Amino acid sequence: MSAEIAIEKKKLTNPPLELHYLGDRVLRQTAKRIARVDENIRQIVRQMLQTMYSKDGVGLAAPQVGINKQLIVIDCEPDNSTNPPLVLINPVIKQVSKELTSAQEGCLSIPGVYMSVTRPEEVEIAYKDENGCPKTSKARDLLGRCIQHEMDHLNGIVFVDRINNFLSLTQELSEHGFSIQAVKHIP
Template identity: 65%
Template sequence: MSAPVLVEKKKLANPPLQLHYLGDRVLRQPAKRISRVDDDIRKLAKQMLQTMYSEDGIGLAAPQVGIHKQLIVVDCEPDEAATPAIVLINPVITKASRDTCVIQEGCLSIPKVFLDVTRPEVIEVSYKDENGRPQKITAKGLLSRVIQHEIDHLNGVMFVDRVDNTLAMNQELSKNGFSANAVKPV
């Protein structure tokens, strides 16, 4: 049995993986389920975490680094060395609360763009951990939001696809060099 994927929470001058940005087709392709959790998957999770910390992120999905696998990494406390990140393999939302909340979201694949998104407040997620063991987590608050945001990436959905205020979104995207044509409302 291997240990959890542990990575020093620091910025690297040259992160191991390259981010893809809104408008890149790779972000719109659904990710494939991971059939075997092995050292390659753990290595990918470690590289994703290193890349996420280097880019000041709190969540990252494999499609964002051009890899079509159902793997996400989440760390809502990147400044807390003692709090481990969570690696979710083949995550599935099994329950979502009727109660929703509106919070501003951003995305490493759409730098400097922050917009309001409505999502369920509490979710239950089934997934496999970095050792291939089935896990279940009930997430609320920021953790719930980040997991939902990253699972969207696994389905080719970007957070801007969920923004209701089209005018604000178009202004923010334009201001930061992105095309509103890359948005695919869900």
């Protein structure tokens, strides 16, 4: 990661960006591609990272903070200052494994709700980094799951859309003040 993006991994009392929550229509929009990676985009990346660390997240997509751009920040080791965060600009899934795995997921846009989601075990993506350089990468485990979860946000999908157990989902959402009406089930 370049020094121009490096920020301290700490919680801020007033993070620079405001999170949007399940039910807010900005979470349902399809994000627009970024035409040029410049200092403005890098500033958004810094603000997204500061907001993500402040809210104890490991991933954040631009639509979650009301920015309609194909931009994701991920840090699966927020307590490790030597591990740089991953910046994905205009990410595209090139390939997914046939093997599926289920694991608990949560989301900064649906605080307190954690449910098991089935996703491909491994994913291969193409993207641009914070300097606009094209990259490809394969990921599995937490990073692979996080990439898929955040890429869903770029397509107007939230993880609860992937839950098939409506009874559990309705109960979990209502316990945390969210409505099942905000869910758009993906078969």
